[in-house]
Amino acid sequence: MEWTTLNNDVKMPMLGLGVYKVEDGAVTVDTVKAALDADYRLIDTAAIYQNEESVGQALREAGIPREDVFVTTKLWNEFHGFDEALQAFQDSLDRLGLEYVDLFLIHWPMPRFGKFVETYKALEQLYEEGRVRAIGVSNFEIEHLEQIIQSCSIVPAVNQVEIHPYLSQKELIAFCKRYDIQIQAWSPLMKGREALEDETIVKIAKAHGKSPAQVILRWHLQNGVAVIPKSVTPSRIKENIQVFDFTLTKEEMAAIDALNRDERTGSDPKEMHKIHY
Template sequence: MPTAPLHTLDDGTALPALGLGTYPMDDAEAERAVAQAVAHGYRLVDSAANYRNEAGVGRGVLAAGVPREEIVVTTKLPGRDHGYEQTLRSFEQSRKRLGLDYVDLYLIHWPLPRVDAYVDSWRAMVKLREEGAVRSIGVSNFTAEHIDRLERETGVLPSVNQIEMHPLFPQAELRAALAAKGIAVESWSPLGRGSDLLEDRAVRAVARAHERTPAQVVLRWHVQSGAVPLPKSADPGRQRDNLAVFDFTLDEREMASIASHTPHRLGGDPRHHEEF
């Protein structure tokens, strides 16, 4: 089965150019969806402690029949566990639920600036990487200012920042700041969940021109924007379609038309959003 091309992160590890999102699947659905997706060629799977599906994701990875080292498994630290010792304990709980010896990519889910403990959590994640329990470490929903503080106070940059990104909220300024620091971008809600993005006239026109689905051209927009999209689907056909976006190219006019909207968030603002 075809697989996504690979990006090389700043720590030398490989990150597939497209992955499977699993929110809001439960354990049973995640187990089926992950095993099925791996069979279709997916090699990046995204979970989180707060998705409450780590056990299912882990079972799906182990049931897939693909060598463990070929699959990049991601999970995330919940806000209730911010702090140095709390992060170390939370990671062990996640690893136990996953049933895996190590985690490929561990992220701080949200910065929670009011709690103001994300720097201490980051120091704990650096320790986990140094010990080999985690291959790569990163953040999710961090602003450029949050990342500057991590660098200033610890000297260690995240390898990845997973952010809300889609043509309704392209995040061009943040992506440029991350690129300048060598930080890879993953996009959650890449298809604009809950919006009418896939019904957009410009998106549908581009899809017709390429004989593709609207979802495929939006995912291709992400790929050409340099981001790693994480579309969620448990449907076998859609999983296959979502991965089949590496054999065509959008031109500059098409890229611009897909993202020709007044930018607006669909999710929380990291400057004050709280997730526990």
């Protein structure tokens, strides 16, 4: 496993398990335990995923020391605002059954509401109180990050955004690198869509004796992007972490970079205003 050191010196695994839309209950518990058995040490959940309780149960049942697992959760859109964010964090903590989380993110900037700076200041208080080891944001564009950096005292440790070969986000990655903000990709495999069948990626995979998914994850990692692929299939969970034993060439990296077409599978952060899914 490769680790990155965040801008506050906290260490975070470069690869973890995302549990977006993983069914609450036994499915989430079994999935998280399978990942931990496969040596994953980062689990990424969120209030809106409605499976925080099951993630917490899996962590307890796995018997791995709490300090050895990096746990991320996120603040949902209806809880923007200082006091609302503090209460929502406590609710997440209670559902997880933990004394702290390693990373707490604002899930979406919700620019029409104009509250994300105020909300982030609540995260700063949680960090200063030691209730979270690092704070950050998710789905923030450059303009949103600039407002946080100008108005708040703690630069986000992480910005978690959609990135895959058809949405490379090079400008955003470069901006975050300037401020030592770690980029983390959600939907790193494009939700299993056509990127896995792209002839360029398939050709590179054959050359390395790896799967297209492994090649895409390796591309992210070599670009300095952390990843949280989702799977509920134990064999795929194992496959997704077996990406630290090969290296893509500069030519292969460039060939995958060239696939970008700015194609999103998720919402545009500037237009995302949903309160409920």
